[in-house]
Amino acid sequence: MLGLFKAKKRTRQVKILVVDDEPDLVSTVEYRLKFADCGVVTASNGQEGLERAAAERPDLILLDTNMPGMNGHEMLERLRADPTLRHIPVIMLTARCEPQDIAAAAARGVSDYVTKPFDFAQLMDRIHAALKDKP
Numbered sequence: 001m002l003g004l005f006k007a008k009k010r011t012r013q014v015k016i017l018v019v020d021d022e023p024d025l026v027s028t029v030e031y032r033l034k035f036a037d038c039g040v041v042t043a044s045n046g047q048e049g050l051e052r053a054a055a056e057r058p059d060l061i062l063l064d065t066n067m068p069g070m071n072g073h074e075m076l077e078r079l080r081a082d083p084t085l086r087h088i089p090v091i092m093l094t095a096r097c098e099p100q101d102i103a104a105a106a107a108r109g110v111s112d113y114v115t116k117p118f119d120f121a122q123l124m125d126r127i128h129a130a131l132k133d134k135p
Contacts, residue, residue, distance in 0.1 A: 015039040017058035019049035046070025089130040
């Protein structure tokens with residue numbers, strides 16, 4: 001009976017890095033993720049995303065493909081080449097839905113591929129699945 005009154009042990013908050021050059025999309029995703037009790041870090045291009053990934057060590061990265069400077073595919077290649085970052089699951093979150101784009105992302109080790117526009121509940125399901133499969 002006394003066990004009913006014990007405080008629940010709080011688990012560590014999941015940290016997600018959102019890398020996209022569309023400010024409206026970033027702010028919407030950030031808001032929804034924070035509402036779902038996730039920690040959120042953002043970046044507006046691939047280079048900034050790499051720097052944030054190295055500094056913040058997120059649990060998962062949501063990554064756009066089309067960005068100025070370093071695009072999402074280049075960032076993904078660099079992530080997978082870095083022994084300290086290669087384990088981070090990456091979900092591509094992009095408007096590009098051609099088979100060759102999906103194949104290119106798969107070849108670079110993407111965990112999942114979600115096309116814009118997307119359903120946020122479905123995105124959360126994919127985030128949970130990617131984190132469950134995380135080594």
